[in-house]
Amino acid sequence: xxxxxxxxxxxxxxxxxxxxxxxxxxxxxxxxxxxxxxxxxxxxxxxxxxxxxxxxxxxxxxxxxxxxxxxxxxxxxxxxxxxxxxxxxxxxxxxxxxxxxxxxxxxxxxxxxxxxxxxxxxxxxxxxxxxxxxxxxxxxxxxxxxxxxxxxxxxxxxxxxxxxxxxxxxxxxxxxxxxxxxxxxxxxxxxxxxxxxxxxxxxxxxxxxxxxxxxxxxxxxxxxxxxxxxxxxxxxxxxxxxxxxxxxxxxxxxxxxxxxxxxxxxxxxxxxxxxxxx
Amino acid sequence: xxxxxxxxxxxxxxxxxxxxxxxxxxxxxxxxxxxxxxxxxxxxxxxxxxxxxxxxxxxxxxxxxxxxxxxxxxxxxxxxxxxxxxxxxxxxxxxxxxxxxxxxxxxxxxxxxxxxxxxxxxxxxxxxxxxxxxxxxxxxxxxxxxxxxxxxxxxxxxxxxxxxxxxxxxxxxxxxxxxxxxxxxxxxxxxxxxxxxxxxxxxxxxxxxxxxxxxxxxxxxxxxxxxxxxxxxxxxxxxxxxxxxxxxxxxxxxxxxxxxxxxxxxxxxxxxxxxxxx
DNA sequence: CTACAATTGGAACAGATATTCCATCCGCCG
DNA sequence: CGGCGGATGGAATATCTGTTCCAATTGTAG
Numbered sequence: 001x002x003x004x005x006x007x008x009x010x011x012x013x014x015x016x017x018x019x020x021x022x023x024x025x026x027x028x029x030x031x032x033x034x035x036x037x038x039x040x041x042x043x044x045x046x047x048x049x050x051x052x053x054x055x056x057x058x059x060x061x062x063x064x065x066x067x068x069x070x071x072x073x074x075x076x077x078x079x080x081x082x083x084x085x086x087x088x089x090x091x092x093x094x095x096x097x098x099x100x101x102x103x104x105x106x107x108x109x110x111x112x113x114x115x116x117x118x119x120x121x122x123x124x125x126x127x128x129x130x131x132x133x134x135x136x137x138x139x140x141x142x143x144x145x146x147x148x149x150x151x152x153x154x155x156x157x158x159x160x161x162x163x164x165x166x167x168x169x170x171x172x173x174x175x176x177x178x179x180x181x182x183x184x185x186x187x188x189x190x191x192x193x194x195x196x197x198x199x200x201x202x203x204x205x206x207x208x209x210x211x212x213x214x215x216x217x218x219x220x221x222x223x224x225x226x227x228x229x230x231x232x233x234x235x236x237x238x239x240x241x242x243x244x245x246x247x248x249x250x251x252x253x254x255x256x257x258x259x260x261x262x263x264x265x266x267x268x269x270x271x272x273x274x275x276x277x278x
Numbered sequence: 279x280x281x282x283x284x285x286x287x288x289x290x291x292x293x294x295x296x297x298x299x300x301x302x303x304x305x306x307x308x309x310x311x312x313x314x315x316x317x318x319x320x321x322x323x324x325x326x327x328x329x330x331x332x333x334x335x336x337x338x339x340x341x342x343x344x345x346x347x348x349x350x351x352x353x354x355x356x357x358x359x360x361x362x363x364x365x366x367x368x369x370x371x372x373x374x375x376x377x378x379x380x381x382x383x384x385x386x387x388x389x390x391x392x393x394x395x396x397x398x399x400x401x402x403x404x405x406x407x408x409x410x411x412x413x414x415x416x417x418x419x420x421x422x423x424x425x426x427x428x429x430x431x432x433x434x435x436x437x438x439x440x441x442x443x444x445x446x447x448x449x450x451x452x453x454x455x456x457x458x459x460x461x462x463x464x465x466x467x468x469x470x471x472x473x474x475x476x477x478x479x480x481x482x483x484x485x486x487x488x489x490x491x492x493x494x495x496x497x498x499x500x501x502x503x504x505x506x507x508x509x510x511x512x513x514x515x516x517x518x519x520x521x522x523x524x525x526x527x528x529x530x531x532x533x534x535x536x537x538x539x540x541x542x543x544x545x546x547x548x549x550x551x552x553x554x555x556x
Numbered sequence: 557c558t559a560c561a562a563t564t565g566g567a568a569c570a571g572a573t574a575t576t577c578c579a580t581c582c583g584c585c586g
Numbered sequence: 587c588g589g590c591g592g593a594t595g596g597a598a599t600a601t602c603t604g605t606t607c608c609a610a611t612t613g614t615a616g
Binding site: 010024091115138141144150245278 | 306309310351353368370377381382388413414417421422423424428462463464466488490500510513515522530540553554556
Binding site: 013014015016039044045046047048051 | 566
């Protein structure tokens with residue numbers, strides 16, 4: 001089904017695309033429902049639904065429905081019968097378990113009051129926010145910084161060579177907030193940077209892998225994340241999940257201002273046509 | 279359903295009992311089939327089927343069918359979604375469910391053969407690997423590029439202004455591999471870049487949010503990710519989980535070479551004392 | 557701005573389906 | 587042995603559903 005829709009992708013009209021979206025997202029509606037219901041759900045006409053089925057190579061809606069029913073029936077067969085799927089699934093399954101566990105452990109361990117305090121500081125427009133990240137988690141740190149910067153001014157990632165980092169750290173003010181992210185096999189430069197920032201009176205929250213981390217020792221608030229990886233590297237899925245919670249909290253806290261900022265960005269994109277829905 | 283049949287058990291006639299057995303043993307037949315088919319399967323008449331439905335307290339066969347469909351739909355919803363029963367009220371709990379669902383949906387939808395093909399190409403030292411990412415997912419893209427670059431040479435993120443991007447894309451070779459990452463509200467420049475790369479014969483895999491995405495239309499392989507966010511932004515936790523699977527696959531495929539590379543980096547770190555355990 | 561093509565959804569139509577009715581059948585009791 | 591009541595499935599029917607057609611609309615190229 002997914003394959004058929006993917007193949008027809010380019011030749012679909014707008015209304016047909018709306019129907020296809022519903023087909024992908026709510027297969028039960030196709031399996032159990034009727035043409036009229038599907039049309040209703042996709043804000044289109046019955047004829048459009050039938051036309052889409054035809055374009056996908058089925059013999060009318062009836063054919064499409066039968067196909068979805070087959071797929072669904074296969075899916076709910078007892079797990080014991082489904083085990084004979086390709087061997088690669090096993091590796092995927094291992095990762096699935098691992099990553100779900102990372103997210104679960106990380107967010108379960110997240111204390112509401114600690115979160116609230118960090119959110120409050122990060123959402124406070126009077127203090128600038130700086131993020132420090134170990135090399136291994138640099139990507140997620142950039143993701144975090146990018147999103148925070150969309151919500152407020154004065155958010156920056158501290159990066160670059162040793163000289164640049166030392167300069168930036170030296171120029172921090174006592175009202176600033178520092179967010180340091182680093183996991184086991186800690187980057188020495190980062191610890192030093194955090195320590196000297198702390199010495200300068202900067203309030204400091206830390207995302208790390210253990211309360212025994214050297215970072216935790218010098219932090220005002222510490223979040224621990226689970227980062228078990230299926231490959232040679234740590235997984236930062238849990239870290240990113242935590243970052244998302246933080247971002248959502250800040251967005252909520254700044255809702256009026258943030259919404260206005262996002263709207264401004266949105267208009268700019270719209271005006272220039274930089275973004276597209278299809 | 280079983281309960282209703284059990285309660286009516288004594289008052290059922292022989293033919294009705296045959297129908298009831300089929301209802302219990304082959305619920306798909308009830309959910310997807312018709313009165314005639316159910317009658318056929320139980321060697322009885324259509325009228326008997328309808329009478330049974332009435333005796334079970336349903337409003338005709340239609341009511342019985344609707345009930346079975348509901349039960350079936352509940353059974354095939356992802357486990358992550360079923361656990362949602364005690365719907366979380368606190369922000370952290372909501373995020374937990376959301377992110378677990380993102381990871382689960384993304385990795386469940388991951389096809390083993392598609393993954394294997396992409397891993398093979400990304401692990402092939404003869405082809406360079408380029409990554410394109412929409413602005414919203416830039417951080418995770420950098421994370422991916424950083425880890426891939428630790429495993430092999432010739433991995434690069436295509437970024438910068440329009441001029442730089444166009445130049446890089448123009449210089450791609452037919453033996454190169456392109457990995458494009460972009461979700462709904464697609465970046466127009468990215469689609470154009472991918473299209474022109476594709477036109478130049480570059481093999482192209484895509485990570486996006488739907489098979490209906492414009493990117494999917496021009497990809498050789500497409501992965502879809504779930505990205506429901508609790509705040510104003512999409513969550514890229516699922517995307518990162520997928521990236522981790524990809525990286526682990528490549529690492530496994532290159533194990534000898536990759537291990538040697540990682541060892542070299544490790545020695546350099548150790549010699550300089552850049553990393554520390556405490 | 558106009559003409560043309562594509563798209564779209566409502567309405568008519570044909571087919572299928574659930575329901576109801578009823579003649580037949582079976583088992584049981586007088 | 588005969589009559590009776592419940593059970594049963596086939597046939598008629600009314601409803602519903604998928605399909606097709608077409609007029610209105612939208613978008614587009616000249």
